[in-house]
Amino acid sequence: MTTLTALPxxxxxxxxxxxxxxxxxxxxxxxxxxxxxxxxxxxxLAVLRAAVDAGxxxxxxxxxxxxxxxxxxxxxxxxxxxxxxxxxxKVGATRDAQGGxxxxxxxxxxxxxxxxxxxxxxxxxLDLVNLRMGDARGPQPGPVAEALETLAxxxxxxxxxxxxxxxxxxxxVAEARTVVPVVCVQNMYNLAVRHDDDLVDxxxxxxxxxxxxxxxxxxxxxxxxxxxxxxGRLGVTTMAVALAWLLQRSPNILLIPGTSSVTHLRENIAxxxxxxxxxxxxDLDAIAG
Numbered sequence: 206m207t208t209l210t211a212l213p214x215x216x217x218x219x220x221x222x223x224x225x226x227x228x229x230x231x232x233x234x235x236x237x238x239x240x241x242x243x244x245x246x247x248x249x250l251a252v253l254r255a256a257v258d259a260g261x262x263x264x265x266x267x268x269x270x271x272x273x274x275x276x277x278x279x280x281x282x283x284x285x286x287x288x289x290x291x292x293x294x295k296v297g298a299t300r301d302a303q304g305g306x307x308x309x310x311x312x313x314x315x316x317x318x319x320x321x322x323x324x325x326x327x328x329x330x331l332d333l334v335n336l337r338m339g340d341a342r343g344p345q346p347g348p349v350a351e352a353l354e355t356l357a358x359x360x361x362x363x364x365x366x367x368x369x370x371x372x373x374x375x376x377x378v379a380e381a382r383t384v385v386p387v388v389c390v391q392n393m394y395n396l397a398v399r400h401d402d403d404l405v406d407x408x409x410x411x412x413x414x415x416x417x418x419x420x421x422x423x424x425x426x427x428x429x430x431x432x433x434x435x436x437g438r439l440g441v442t443t444m445a446v447a448l449a450w451l452l453q454r455s456p457n458i459l460l461i462p463g464t465s466s467v468t469h470l471r472e473n474i475a476x477x478x479x480x481x482x483x484x485x486x487x488d489l490d491a492i493a494g
Contacts, residue, residue: 212260213477214452217459219263219414220333220367220388222291226452227477228263229256229470230418230463231275238304239270243465246278253282255467257290259474265391265416265461267295268321269306276325284327293389294322295371297337297352306341312355319359334365335391336381339372343393349377353384360385369416375404389414389459396432396450398423399493409457416459420447428492435488445476450489453481 214226234249236242243249256264266275279292286292296318298306309318315336322331336352339345349370359365369389370381381387390408394401394417405415421444424432429443436443444462451458462473481489 212474213449214460217414217457218412219291219459220386222332222367224263224291224459225261226456226459227261227474228265228416228459228461229253229261230461231264231266231279232270233463233465234278235271235274240300240304241271242274243278245465248467249278249465250282252465252467252470253279255470257283257287259470262287262289263291263293263459263461265293265295266326268318268325269295269298269300272300273321273325276322280325280327286328291332292326292328293333293335293369294326294331295335295337295391296322296356297335297371308340310336310338310352312351315352315355316359319356319364323364330363331365333367333369333388334359335369335371335389337371338377344372344374344377346374346376349373349381350384353381357385369414375401375407378404378408387413389416391416391418393417393419393422394451395420395422395424396447396489396492397425397428405455405458409455412457414457414459415455416461417451418461420444420451420460420462431488431492435485439479439481439485441476441479442472444473445479446481446485446489448473448477449479449481450486452477453486 212225212227216223217226297310299309356368367388368385371391408415432443436446464470
């Protein structure tokens with residue numbers, strides 16, 4: 206088994222838990238469009254077990270994935286869970302018949318979603334619950350206090366251990382921190398999408414994790430060509446460069462790349478260990494410009 210420090214990036218303290226900075230996102234284990242079961246259930250179980258066997262201690266999921274698919278797979282593959290494993294879940298949106306993600310942030314909605322995650326994972330307390338704000342277009346301005354007050358109540362009741370945020374603005378992060386301790390922020394961020402640069406640095410100073418999703422999302426054809434050029438020079442994949450850049454960008458960045466393939470999981474781990482030189486970093490930083 207790979208040790209915690211052997212995984213790329215080492216570890217980070219998330220709340221009161223030490224986790225590997227290289228984690229795993231379970232969204233891709235559901236069917237197309239994150240709806241329905243996987244085409245290969247046994248393969249999905251194998252990926253989850255391979256992730257834990259590799260030493261990964263941070264797995265990201267949600268009852269809305271499927272819905273109820275990824276949590277069920279995680280329970281089948283990994284329960285009873287290793288004491289070292291932190292499972293992060295997400296609330297604030299549900300699924301409709303068209304595969305959309307309608308918001309659901311009223312107190313009764315959040316309580317139901319937390320209970321659904323508890324039941325699906327087979328636990329009495331959720332390690333970490335991220336409140337998803339905004340919509341499919343990205344973060345949207347608006348208050349977060351009411352929804353977080355509900356999660357704070359659930360925290361006091363022992364159903365939630367730690368609280369995080371997803372799809373939020375910097376202003377919403379600041380407001381949230383007046384309501385409840387925030388241990389992480391999960392937003393879209395990568396080489397081409399750098400709007401959270403200041404937020405990443407601010408959170409790092411305060412010991413709060415930043416968890417980017419879509420490491421290769423939002424690239425223009427020109428930006429993709431620039432990324433491919435660096436990857437070709439290093440003899441690695443574009444995903445390897447994207448993941449390695451995130452790990453080198455700031456020590457509070459935690460990765461949750463998803464895959465439904467054990468082979469791709471191992472490739473992602475190996476790729477994230479790519480060492481980028483100052484020349485590489487300069488070329489990559491120019492992508493955002």
